[in-house]
Amino acid sequence: LGDAGPQLYEHALEVLLADPNVDGIIVLVSPQAMTDVPAIAKSLIKIIKTSDKPILCNLAGGTRIAAGEELLNKHSIPNYPSSERAVASLKALCDYSSIKVKEHTAPVTIPVNREAAQKIIDDAIASGRRTLGLESMGLLKAYGIPVVRSRMAGNLPEAIAVCEEIGYPVVMKIISPDISHKTDVGGIKLNLRNAEDVERAYLTMMSDVKHYMPNAHITGVQVQQMVTGGKEVIIGMDRDPQFGPLLMFGLGGVYVEFLKDVSFAVAPINDKEAQHMIASIKTYPLIAGVRGETPSDIKAMIDTLLKVSQLVMDFPFLTEFEINPLMVMPEGKGCLAMDVRMTLRKE
Structure with missing residues (x-):
């Protein structure tokens, strides 16, 4: 209450610190007319120095708590200007205590085809490429990551032939080292169910990409099986x-x-x-x-x-x-x- 003095704060803290259910305390002091902030700060310093549980101070009140805050500072005890910051700091202490006791087991080494992956990277470096797109699916395969059935095609006849080989329905995607977000430039066409769909989608895609990114270098298209349900x-x-x-x-x-x-x-x-x-x-x-x-x-x-x-x-x-x-x-x-x-x- 407004008349709470240093003795009452001390008594409350002693009771709470003795309770095994209490692991940390935030002391909020909001000065009233009769509040002796410096005296309360001295009591807090005495208890904090001997406590094995964290006690965080939140003396709020601007100039009215300045003398108490100065006393805390002299004893290297921080005063949090808001209760939100005090709570965030107590949570950080809580998180840290969990991190300290966490077991860190070593990652398991997975059998992979590292040589095949190295060749893909070496070939890219040799050709001067620094950005690899769908053509690097082989890298995932080398590390045992399942990839969708797909083939590249350099032109429309090749694209139709690949679609027939993979089987409809299919997805068609633009291949360009200059395009990261294919959807934004019309570079993905879904659910193509026959050769007519493929031809129409191919011509539309090339037109859209040229419109949005006229300087993009296009190397072809990627045809993939259409996968749903995931x-x-x-x-x-x-x-x-x-x-x-x-x-x-x-x-x-x-x-x-x-x-x-x-x-x-x-x-x-x-x-x-x-x-x-x-x-x-x-x-x-x-x-x-x-x-x-x-x-x-x-x-x-x-x-x-x-x-x-x-x-x-x-x-x-x-x-x-x-x-x-x-x-x-x-x-x-x-x-x-x-x-x-x-x-x-x-x-």
């Missing part, structure tokens, strides 16, 4: 100068930049860390299954994250990496990488 997620990596490869996971497709619902971890990661990345996003219930929906294949996502983690550790030359989307099928039915993009270091 959830789209994104797995990416950006190599930070200090921390190294920073892995990203989130809901994928065209909405990833709009939702910004992603989680991060520094590679290499183990299976528990991969599982935590997946469960950390806000839209996780959509993956886990809501309202009677069958859960997505979380085990397949964990497996893919672990393989990507090993891939980016094996090749420091990779500076950016993105599978978007990774189509995750219902539980037990695996996943398929639908699109991939990676950037190699220039040096």
